[in-house]
Structures are given as structure tokens and as C-alpha cells.
Amino acid sequence: xxxxxxxxxxxxxxxxxxxxxxxxxxxxxxxxxxxxxxxxxxxxxxxxxxxxxxxxxxxxxxxxxxxxxxxxxxxxxxxxxxxxxxxxxxxxxxxxxxxxxxxxxxxxxxxxxxxxxxxxxxxxxxxxxxxxxxxxxxxxxxxxxxxxxxxxxxxxxxxxxxxxxxxxxxxxxxxxxxxxxxxxxx
Ligand SMILES: [Zn+2]
Numbered sequence: 755x756x757x758x759x760x761x762x763x764x765x766x767x768x769x770x771x772x773x774x775x776x777x778x779x780x781x782x783x784x785x786x787x788x789x790x791x792x793x794x795x796x797x798x799x800x801x802x803x804x805x806x807x808x809x810x811x812x813x814x815x816x817x818x819x820x821x822x823x824x825x826x827x828x829x830x831x832x833x834x835x836x837x838x839x840x841x842x843x844x845x846x847x848x849x850x851x852x853x854x855x856x857x858x859x860x861x862x863x864x865x866x867x868x869x870x871x872x873x874x875x876x877x878x879x880x881x882x883x884x885x886x887x888x889x890x891x892x893x894x895x896x897x898x899x900x901x902x903x904x905x906x907x908x909x910x911x912x913x914x915x916x917x918x919x920x921x922x923x924x925x926x927x928x929x930x931x932x933x934x935x936x937x938x939x940x
Pocket of ligand 1: 778779780781782783798799800801
């Protein structure tokens with residue numbers, strides 16, 4: 755694919771494979787490849803800069819209204835999976851804690867202020883490009899309003915939730931349902 759074929763910047767920012775990096779971000783010399791521990795990495799022969807590719811850290815939350823047994827889903831506005839349902843969440847900014855990122859993303863996407871009740875775990879996406887830490891939260895303030903990343907926000911009964919666009923989100927909802935069932939036994 756020609757590099758100028760897809761001008762959708764919302765897609766490109768997270769899918770620029772290291773092989774497409776051409777110039778050193780520090781000294782602007784052309785990058786080359788160099789092997790470390792059997793892995794080829796983009797390397798600047800002029801200043802020594804190495805591009806260590808890492809997964810993108812992200813976070814997402816189940817916002818649970820226990821009285822109604824509802825969870826809040828957002829409808830995606832941007833690729834991938836435009837129009838699909840997901841849990842609210844997003845990337846962690848540099849300088850931000852994972853919990854702080856969750857509270858910010860939930861507020862940006864839904865308009866709600868939430869409190870974190872617990873952590874469900876951290877999983878890689880199927881491509882291993884993103885690493886997502888999931889929390890359980892409940893709303894304490896704000897007013898429901900879809901943000902720029904979301905087309906809609908929808909409360910759904912947790913036992914009748916539609917299929918989510920991302921398999922990891924789907925598994926986390928299943929895990930949450932299993933935890934709710936265990937809580938019922940206590
Ligand atoms: Zn350089």
C-alpha cells in the first residue's frame with residue numbers, strides 16, 4: 755500500500771509500523787535497521803537513537819449501576835470498529851496514572867464522574883499492540899453526554915448486553931458477570 759494512500763490520521767497514529775519510520779526524531783539522519791537479541795529495530799547510525807517498540811497502554815471501565823444492574827456502553831465514532839459498542843476507555847497519556855487516565859477517559863466519553871471500585875485485570879489485545887487495564891466503577895456525578903470519541907452512550911442491562919466490538923472487552927464483561935454471580939452466593 756502506498757504510504758500516502760490512507761490519509762485517515764485517526765487510524766495512522768497508532769498503526770505506524772516501525773519499518774515505516776524513515777528519519778531519526780533527534781538528529782534527522784536516515785534510520786537503518788540493527789539487530790539486538792535477534793530482533794531488528796530501527797536505529798540511527800549517527801546519534802544512536804533506537805526505536806524500542808512497545809504496546810500502547812490503555813484502560814477501560816465497566817460503569818455499573820448496581821440498583822438497575824445496568825452498564826454503560828459507548829458507540830465508537832472513530833476506527834477501528836466505527837459504530838460498534840465498547841466499554842468507555844482509551845490510551846494513557848504520559849505523566850498520567852492508569853486510574854487517572856480511566857477517570858479522564860470516562861468523563862470525556864460519557865460526561866460522568868465515577869469512582870473506582872476495583873480492578874478486573876490487564877490483558878493484551880489479540881494483536882498485542884495494546885495493553886488494557888480494566889476497572890469496575892460506579893457513577894457519582896456529572897451528566898450523561900457522549901464526548902468527541904463516542905457517537906452515543908447507552909445504559910444496557912448487564913445480563914442482556916449486546917456483543918462488544920472488541921473481544922477483550924467482551925471477555926471482561928463475561929468475567930464481570932461471573933463475579934456478580936459469585937457475589938450472589940455470598
Ligand atoms: Zn539520530
